[in-house]
Amino acid sequence: MSICAIHPENPQNRLVQQAAQLIKNGGVIAYPSDTTYALCAEIFNKKAVDRLYMVKRADKSRLFSCICYDFSKLSEYAHISTTAYRIMKHHLPGPYTFILKGKTILPKLTLTKRKTIGVRMPKAPIAQALYEAVGSPLLSCGIRLTENEVLNDPHEINKRIGHEIDMVIDGGEVSYAPSSIISLEEDTPVIIRHGSGDLSYFGE
Secondary structure (H helix, E strand, O other): OEEEEOOOOOOOHHHHHHHHHHHHOOOOEEEEOOOOEEEEEEOOOHHHHHHHHHHHOOOOOOOOEEEOOOHHHHHHHEEOOHHHHHHHHHHOOEEEEEEEEEOOOOOHHHOOOOOEEEEEEOOOHHHHHHHHHHOOOEEEEEOEEEOOEEOOOHHHHHHHHHHHOOEEEEOOOOOOOOEEEEEOOOOOOEEEEOOEOOOHHHOO
């Protein structure tokens, strides 16, 4: 395991490629998103996803988010209505998690009992660069080891769980602020959690 400093606004391609290779090889890494530091793994790698749950200390009933910056690719993994597409295009990238009905191509473990999945496109250059370098959606979750303990400093993350993961990306300070969660399962959006981001579009 190593801690790797990557510029938060202009990520160095060589370092991004190193992190991406670890993910492609089934690794789990910590990286800065736009709302917190988070863990991620390649969504179609079962062993990597199992490791992610183990590091997170989470029950497999707990669902994580799918990171995907390509709407054409996203439509392969989730059902996106015209209304949902318009809303997502308006708000993403940004600090929002949109709940969509998943398609059968996704691993069962990543879907709720209602066959839905949360989708994120963080407004964070490192996250986007990682996604593009891996070339596949990432499964991601914030680093909350207990209900009241959020790890949001790369050096503290390295100290506490560095031995359990493959890399900690130090992308500088990120203010912890959970994303807003909006369900787009139906044509009328439903706010599940009030968090970061402007919600005026939804009448809030």
